[in-house]
Amino acid sequence: MYGLGILKGLGVTIRHFIDTYKNDVFYGFNKGKPAEEFGVRQGTKSEGIYTVQYPDEKVAVPERFRFTPFLVVNDADHPDAPGEDWCTSCGICSKVCPPQCIWIVRGTDPATGRPVPQPEAFFIDIDICMNCGFCAEFCPFDAIKMDHDYEMSNYDRTSVNIHDKERLSKPFSYYRSIAPTTAEEEADARGGWEHTDVIKEKKKAEAAAAKAAAAAAPKPAAVPVAEATADAAPVAEAVTAPAPEASADDEEQKKAERLAKREAALARKKAKGE
Numbered sequence: 001m002y003g004l005g006i007l008k009g010l011g012v013t014i015r016h017f018i019d020t021y022k023n024d025v026f027y028g029f030n031k032g033k034p035a036e037e038f039g040v041r042q043g044t045k046s047e048g049i050y051t052v053q054y055p056d057e058k059v060a061v062p063e064r065f066r067f068t069p070f071l072v073v074n075d076a077d078h079p080d081a082p083g084e085d086w087c088t089s090c091g092i093c094s095k096v097c098p099p100q101c102i103w104i105v106r107g108t109d110p111a112t113g114r115p116v117p118q119p120e121a122f123f124i125d126i127d128i129c130m131n132c133g134f135c136a137e138f139c140p141f142d143a144i145k146m147d148h149d150y151e152m153s154n155y156d157r158t159s160v161n162i163h164d165k166e167r168l169s170k171p172f173s174y175y176r177s178i179a180p181t182t183a184e185e186e187a188d189a190r191g192g193w194e195h196t197d198v199i200k201e202k203k204k205a206e207a208a209a210a211k212a213a214a215a216a217a218p219k220p221a222a223v224p225v226a227e228a229t230a231d232a233a234p235v236a237e238a239v240t241a242p243a244p245e246a247s248a249d250d251e252e253q254k255k256a257e258r259l260a261k262r263e264a265a266l267a268r269k270k271a272k273g274e
């Protein structure tokens with residue numbers, strides 16, 4: 001029928017129009033639950049036309065949302081190494097970064113002058129970063145992650161938009177708060193919530209302690225040779241003893257049975273031939 005498509009399209013528009021106000025009434029009572037509001041209204045179950053009054057209202061971003069990278073460091077209340085970098089300055093992230101906007105200066109031991117697995121300086125030019133997330137994907141130490149903070153406008157891009165180590169560093173608890181599911185998956189893969197190296201050291205220490213405990217444990221007493229041979233003798237006898245011979249009567253009986261069977265078979269054959 002002519003015009004049916006137009007009517008269907010208008011029907012969809014009218015339904016969205018009604019849903020918009022239906023949702024406004026419903027969510028008007030749930031202003032304190034932005035995550036739930038976002039999940040429904042910006043997800044696959046979205047209904048109506050949805051606008052927030054930004055910056056007074058902000059839509060929660062999904063966990064996998066990525067903006068600029070940041071460096072993970074230990075929390076300030078970490079018992080052993082508060083604020084320590086997770087980055088080992090291996091340089092993989094700077095190698096894989098497509099627009100090459102990461103600069104790293106590896107740290108050195110002041111006493112020996114030898115390189116240490118820590119970045120002395122770390123810069124990311126946020127103007128060049130294209131938020132691809134390759135650095136976070138490739139980091140073998142889960143030390144660089146993609147942030148959710150998208151409010152970075154400023155009046156001086158030449159100096160402010162090159163983020164240094166201090167600006168980039170954020171505690172691990174922050175990462176867990178913005179990406180709880182991913183953080184848990186990564187911790188499962190590493191074998192714990194700590195940095196990979198710390199987990200490795202703990203496992204090494206546990207293995208060494210277990211080995212030392214096994215070495216210190218009393219060994220089982222050796223069995224005296226005389227006792228052992230005395231016990232073993234009857235077994236040897238049992239193995240080497242000849243099997244009891246079948247009696248002569250049994251043999252005669254079996255022979256008679258075989259002969260009887262043979263006679264019967266011959267008789268049947270003879271009867272068939274006649």
Ligand code: SF4
Pocket residue numbers: 086087088089090091092093094104138139140141142143144
């Ligand atoms: S952030 Fe990761 S990949 Fe980049 S230098 Fe540090 S440890 Fe290596």
Ligand code: SF4
Pocket residue numbers: 069093096097098099100101102124128129130131132133134135136
């Ligand atoms: S997100 Fe992509 S472009 Fe930005 S620093 Fe990481 S690898 Fe480079």
